[in-house]
Structure formats: C-alpha cells, structure tokens
Amino acid sequence: MITLEAVWSEAAQQRVYRRLLQTLARPGIIADLGDLDLGAPAWTAVLACLGDEAVTLADPLGLLDARTRGLLGMPSSGPAEATFVIAAGNRPPPAGLLPRNGTLLDPEQGATLVLTVDALGQGRTLDLRGPGIAASSRLGVGNLDPAWIALRSRLDDAPRGIDLILADQTCCACLPRTTRISGGT
Amino acid sequence: MAYVAFRGGEHAIAEAARLLEAQRAAALAGGTPSEPLSIAAIRDQLHLLTGRICAEGGLWHPDLAALALKQAAGDPLEAAFSLRAYRATRPRLGTTAVHDGRNLRLLRRISAAFKDIPGGQILGPTADYLQRLFRYDLLDEDPAAFRAAAALRFGGTSAATAESLPKVVDLLREEGLLPPRPTASRGEAIDLTREPLRFPAGRSAALTTMARGETGALLAIAYSAMRGWGYLHPTVAELRFGFLPVTWPHPLTGEPIEVGEVPVTECEIVTMYDRGAEQGERPVFGLGYGACLGHNEVKAIAMAMLDRSLQNGRDRGAEVPAEDEEFVLLHIDGVDAMGFCNHYKMPHYVTFQSDLDRLRAAQGKLAPVPVETAP
Numbered sequence: 292m293i294t295l296e297a298v299w300s301e302a303a304q305q306r307v308y309r310r311l312l313q314t315l316a317r318p319g320i321i322a323d324l325g326d327l328d329l330g331a332p333a334w335t336a337v338l339a340c341l342g343d344e345a346v347t348l349a350d351p352l353g354l355l356d357a358r359t360r361g362l363l364g365m366p367s368s369g370p371a372e373a374t375f376v377i378a379a380g381n382r383p384p385p386a387g388l389l390p391r392n393g394t395l396l397d398p399e400q401g402a403t404l405v406l407t408v409d410a411l412g413q414g415r416t417l418d419l420r421g422p423g424i425a426a427s428s429r430l431g432v433g434n435l436d437p438a439w440i441a442l443r444s445r446l447d448d449a450p451r452g453i454d455l456i457l458a459d460q461t462c463c464a465c466l467p468r469t470t471r472i473s474g475g476t
Numbered sequence: 477m478a479y480v481a482f483r484g485g486e487h488a489i490a491e492a493a494r495l496l497e498a499q500r501a502a503a504l505a506g507g508t509p510s511e512p513l514s515i516a517a518i519r520d521q522l523h524l525l526t527g528r529i530c531a532e533g534g535l536w537h538p539d540l541a542a543l544a545l546k547q548a549a550g551d552p553l554e555a556a557f558s559l560r561a562y563r564a565t566r567p568r569l570g571t572t573a574v575h576d577g578r579n580l581r582l583l584r585r586i587s588a589a590f591k592d593i594p595g596g597q598i599l600g601p602t603a604d605y606l607q608r609l610f611r612y613d614l615l616d617e618d619p620a621a622f623r624a625a626a627a628l629r630f631g632g633t634s635a636a637t638a639e640s641l642p643k644v645v646d647l648l649r650e651e652g653l654l655p656p657r658p659t660a661s662r663g664e665a666i667d668l669t670r671e672p673l674r675f676p677a678g679r680s681a682a683l684t685t686m687a688r689g690e691t692g693a694l695l696a697i698a699y700s701a702m703r704g705w706g707y708l709h710p711t712v713a714e715l716r717f718g719f720l721p722v723t724w725p726h727p728l729t730g731e732p733i734e735v736g737e738v739p740v741t742e743c744e745i746v747t748m749y750d751r752g753a754e755q756g757e758r759p760v761f762g763l764g765y766g767a768c769l770g771h772n773e774v775k776a777i778a779m780a781m782l783d784r785s786l787q788n789g790r791d792r793g794a795e796v797p798a799e800d801e802e803f804v805l806l807h808i809d810g811v812d813a814m815g816f817c818n819h820y821k822m823p824h825y826v827t828f829q830s831d832l833d834r835l836r837a838a839q840g841k842l843a844p845v846p847v848e849t850a851p
Contacts, residue, residue, distance in 0.1 A: 301566075308565050343567035345670060364569070 296330030298339050299362055303327055307340040311456075314465040319419045319428025321411045325461040331359075334377060334407050334458035338363055341403070342375060349373035351385045354407060373402060380406035380457060381434040384442050390453050398450035401468065404443075406455060409433035411462045421470040430464055432457055440472055500549045518542035527739065527770020528552060532810055533559025534669065534688050535566075536738045536769055553690070553814040560811055564669070572724060573732065574665075577742045577767065578643060580718035587644050588712040589746065595641035600717065601771075644714040645744045645763065654746065654761050675802050682786050682805055686779045687768050690810030697808065698778035701785050701798035708788075710745035710764065710781050717741045717771050742767040743776035747784050762787070 297303045307329075310322035329336050335355070339362070342348060347368035350360070354377055360367075370376050376390050393401035414433035417440075420426075435457070443466070446453050452468030466472065502509055519526050519542035529541035533556045541559055548554035584600030587593045648654045666681040668688070673681060686694060701708060720740045723732035746761040764787070766779030782804055789799030797803050807813065 304567075305565065344570055345568045364567070 295362070297327065298329040298331040298336050303329055303336075304340045307336045311337065311340060311463065311465070314463060315423075315454075315467055317423045317428075318421065318466060318470040319424060319430045319464070321430070321462050321464045323462050332407070332458070332460050333463045334405050335359055337405055337456055337458055337463055338365070338375065338377065346374035347372065349376045350378075351376070351388065352379055352382075354379065375403050375405060377405045377407070380408040380432070380439060381436060383436045383438040388442070390446065392446040392448065392451045392453050395451065398452070401446075401451060401453050403454045403456060404439075406435070406439060406457050408435055408457050408459050411457060411459050411464050416474055417466075418473045419466070419470050420473075423467075424470070430466075432464075433459070443468075443472075500547070513546055515539055515542045515546065518545055524771060525552065528691060528772055528775075529555045529559055531769040531772065531775070532556035532688055532690060533563060535559055535563040537562075553810050556690075557811045557814065570724075571667075572722065575720055575722065577716065577720070577740070580716055580720050580740060580742065581737065582641065582716060582718035584717040585641065585714065586712075587714045589644055589714075593644055593714075594647070643744070645746070648713065648746065648761065652758070652760070654763055673805060676790070677801055677805055679783070679787065679790075682801065683765070683767075683779075683783060685805045686766070686782060686808065689775075689779070689808035690813070691772060691775045691778075693808040693810065693813065694778040694782065695774055697798050697804055698781040698785075701781060701796065705796045706785055706798050707796075708747045708762075708781065708784055710747050710777075710784065712777060713744045713746045715741075715743045715773060715776065717773070739770055740767060741770065741772050741776040743773070743780045745777070745780040745784060 298307075306327055307324060310324065314320045314322045324333050324336055327336075331339070338348065338355075342363050342365040344364050344366065346365060348360075348363065348365040349368055349370040349372075351370050355363075365375065368374075370385070370388050370390055372391065376388075378384065378388070390402035390404060391400060393399060410433035412431045414431050415435060417430045417432060419428040419430060439455070443453060443455060447468060449468070454468050455466040457464050457466065501512075519538045522542075522545070523538070525545065526538050526541040529544060529552060530536050530538060532552075533541065533544075537559065540562060541555065544555035544558040545552070548558065582598060582600075584602060585595070585598045587597065591597075645654060649656060666678065666684055668681060668684045673685060677685070700706065702710070718740065719737040721734045721737045724735045725731065726733050743766045745764040745766075747764065748761065762784050764780040764782075764784030766776040766781075766783060768775050768779065782798060785796075785798040786801055786804060789795075789801060794800035794803075
C-alpha cells in the first residue's frame with residue numbers, strides 16, 4: 292500500500308487552507324504549519340492546498356522534484372502564463388521574469404508567486420499597511436531579495452497585480468496586491 | 477439629524493456571534509434546551525433537504541450538507557453557500573466522461589404520457605398519494621417502529637436497465653415523434669465553476685445553471701410559463717429517480733471504472749411545439765430535459781419546462797419571461813440572490829448620505845412644509 296505524507300491528505304489541506312486564509316486576510320500574520328506534521332516544506336503545502344489540474348505552475352528554477360510535481364497535478368507552463376510561479380526568494384528573480392498581472396476586466400488572472408524564504412519572523416522587516424491591517428503591521432522575512440518587492444511594485448496597477456505567498460520550511464505569510472509595503476527594498 | 481460613518485463594532489460583532497450560537501441551541505426560546513441534532517439524523521431523516529443543499533452546492537457530500545444545515549440552523553440558502561464555498565477549496569482531479577441517465581439504478585420511474593410503458597411504472601418512494609394530514613404518532617415516535625421502517629429496503633432495479641426499461645423518449649424517437657438525437661458532438665460542456673455565465677449562454681450553460689439553481693426560484697419561473705405566461709403545455713414523458721454510477725478512467729488502463737454513485741432525479745417533458753410545421757417540415761414534439769442531484773422531482777420538472785422554454789426563446793426570440801435566457805438564468809441561483817439581497821443590510825452610509833443631500837436640495841427649492849407635531 293502506498294502511503295503519502297500528510298500534506299497530500301484532504302484533512303491537512305483544509306487546515307492549511309484556513310490558516311492561509313487568515314494570513315491573506317491579515318497581512319503580516321505568520322501561519323505556523325509545524326504542528327500539522329505535514330512531512331513537506333510549507334511551500335509544498337501551499338501549492339498542494341491551492342493547486343490542481345485546473346491551474347498551471349511555473350518552476351523556472353526547478354525547486355520541486357518530479358514526485359512532488361506529479362502529486363501536485365498542476366500542468367506546467369511558462370512563467371509569463373502561469374497561475375502560480377514558485378521561485379527562491381533569497382535570489383533575484385530569474386532574468387526576464389514577468390508574471391501575468393491580470394486585466395482590468397479579469398484582475399483575478401494575476402499570478403500568485405510562492406517564494407521560498409530562509410525564515411519568516413526574522414531578518415529584514417517589511418512595514419505593511421492596507422486592507423486587513425488595523426494601522427500597520429511588520430513582517431520579518433529572512434534574506435528576501437529586494438528585487439522581488441520591486442517586481443511586485445512594477446506589476447502593481449490596481450486592480451491588476453500579483454499576490455505573494457512567502458514560505459519557509461514550516462511557516463507561510465501573504466502579501467496580497469492590496470498591501471502597501473515599505474522597507475525591505 | 478446627522479448620519480456619519482463610524483469605525484469599530486468588533487465587540488458588538490463578537491457578541492452577536494455568541495447570541496447566534498445561543499439561538500441555534502434554542503436557549504433564546506427559553507425552557508429546556510433540546511438535544512443536539514446528530515449529523516446522521518439530519519442527513520438521513522431530512523434527506524430531501526440535504527439533497528437540495530448538495531444540488532445547489534454543486535457537490536454530493538450529504539454529511540457536509542447536513543453539517544451546513546446544522547450550523548445554519550436550517551437556513552437552506554446559507555447551507556448551500558457553505559457547501560459551495562467548501563467545494564471551491566477542493567482540488568479538481570479531472571473531468572469524467574459524459575454519464576447517461578439510462579444507466580440509473582432506478583428506485584422510481586413513472587410516465588404521465590402512457591399508462592403502459594415497457595418495464596412498467598415504478599412508483600417507488602413517493603408522497604404523491606398521501607393525504608396532507610398530520611401524523612400525530614410522529615410527535616412521540618416509537619423507536620421500535622422507526623427501526624422497523626428503516627429495515628425495509630428497496631435496492632432498486634439492477635444497473636442494466638437500458639434494455640428492460642427503455643426511455644419513453646427513445647420510443648417516441650423511434651416513431652419519429654421527437655427530433656433525432658444529435659449525432660455530432662456539441663463540444664465540451666460549459667463548466668460554470670470555471671467560467672462566468674455569459675450571454676448568449678447556450679443550452680449547456682443553461683442546464684448547468686439550472687441544476688445548481690434554487691428549487692423555489694426555478695419553480696416560480698416555470699410556474700409562470702405553466703399558468704399562462706408562456707405557450708407550453710408539458711407532458712411528463714418520464715420522471716426517474718435513482719442512483720447513477722459514476723465512472724472514472726483507470727489511471728493505468730484508461731478503462732472506465734465505477735468509483736461510486738450519486739442519487740439523481742431526471743425528467744423529460746414533451747410539448748406540443750410545432751416548429752417543423754411552420755417551416756413546412758414534418759412536425760415533431762418539443763423536448764425539455766431536467767436533472768439534478770438528489771431526489772427533487774419538482775426541480776427536475778421545472779427545469780425541464782424551462783429548458784424547453786429557453787430553447788423556444790433561442791429559436792424564435794423570447795416572448796415571455798420564461799423564454800428569456802438572461803431573465804431566467806440570472807435569477808435562479810439561490811446563493812447569488814441571497815447574497816445580493818443580504819448586502820442591503822451592510823452599511824450604505826455614504827450612498828445614503830448622497831441620497832439625503834440630493835433630496836434635501838430638491839426640497840430646498842420648494843416652499844417649506846410645516847412639520848406636523850403630535851397633538
């Protein structure tokens with residue numbers, strides 16, 4: 292009998308989904324998935340929770356192994372067309388990377404970037420303001436290359452834009468396109 | 477009097493949630509709280525309702541439909557909303573092949589067109605012949621009698637029913653009384669969970685929208701066409717309820733394998749719509765089709781009626797509301813309609829302030845009216 296890690300189970304994905312939802316609703320909050328014993332890094336948990344055969348994934352740096360790609364079931368596509376792009380946050384964006392940021396009629400078509408980072412809650416601090424934040428919020432992101440924030444700003448053309456999900460081994464945090472970021476660049 | 481926007485209210489909202497929970501537990505009504513409802517009891521004893529929630533939620537999950545009803549204190553619109561939201565979180569594994577209602581494992585099958593149909597009429601579980609009189613014995617139901625009733629099981633017909641229980645519409649087709657089945661593929665079915673409803677919507681999108689539609693809304697518009705805001709007099713050629721085997725391609729061989737079954741109600745109506753005669757062609761009946769998850773005959777009949785009406789509207793232009801695709805399809809989704817209706821409870825302070833300003837400005841151009849005071 293084939294036994295899969297908990298990250299591929301419906302129950303675990305529902306728990307991840309609810310925590311992820313909180314981090315989207317309250318930018319700056321860090322969701323710790325460590326207690327779920329997922330058997331996979333948080334970035335895999337995020338993709339397992341959000342991805343399926345109806346959305347596409349670009350992995351220009353080859354961060355995911357073949358087994359994970361197979362279990363995710365997300366068709367591959369180029370970074371410019373992908374619904375989800377996974378990349379390493381501690382390195383600058385790959386040359387020429389320009390994820391889609393939707394259209395005025397379909398702003399939800401903007402891509403979601405899942406960035407692997409060294410550690411959430413530590414390192415350089417981002418100051419956050421905007422919807423879901425009472426006054427301001429701070430998010431520590433270990434070793435996030437500032438070019439990612441610059442790329443996000445370049446694609447910000449409300450309501451068009453991209454959404455970032457930052458994930459380390461056990462935690463994740465979200466920077467939706469509506470969040471205003473200062474610091475970290 | 478001034479109207480101003482305000483911030484805050486978190487404490488009030490938290491208290492409102494506590495009161496709602498108290499109301500769900502019936503504590504607000506006073507007296508001794510009843511026992512908590514079990515999910516199994518809701519799922520099984522209110523199966524018609526949980527089936528409706530599954531159909532409107534677009535997901536066959538009776539346990540979660542029962543949970544949705546429980547946490548919504550029986551509000552079917554809220555329950556369907558919860559189930560549809562949950563459905564959106566589930567991964568899509570693929571798309572099944574087209575499933576044919578001829579494969580239903582039937583518990584019920586009737587025709588209003590012919591008394592004698594091959595395979596016979598199967599009444600099955602139906603309330604059609606009951607008097608609407610209270611069963612006072614259920615006020616204090618005898619558990620032994622309840623268990624005895626539950627022990628009577630009718631498993632339905634065997635799966636292989638296509639030959640022994642042919643569809644009435646197939647018989648009508650053989651006689652040339654209905655248009656032949658289209659042989660060419662009409663393309664992929666529209667998936668409304670991925671694509672928004674756009675007009676002209678076409679039959680696939682219309683049928684999908686109606687399958688998830690709210691029973692009362694479908695019934696209301698179909699009833700308008702039945703009573704006089706339309707030109708159709710339908711005859712129920714066949715109404716079926718049973719379990720439809722769901723097949724899925726085997727991951728290695730690709731052969732379809734049965735992975736489960738879902739209860740489905742299916743209805744075909746024929747109408748005396750003589751389009752062919754107008755064009756100098758052989759006249760045939762019109763056909764309307766309805767199908768939904770669960771056992772919901774009113775919904776299936778209303779849907780079939782509206783399917784026929786919408787086809788007429790597409791063919792020769794809508795003349796009555798039930799033939800108008802936009803009118804019908806935009807107003808039958810319970811979750812949509814409930815959300816729009818409820819949004820009026822949300823703060824509209826800014827827009828109402830604008831209304832006030834304009835009204836006062838308009839009044840200010842006229843002579844002042846004395847304010848009436850109570851004697």
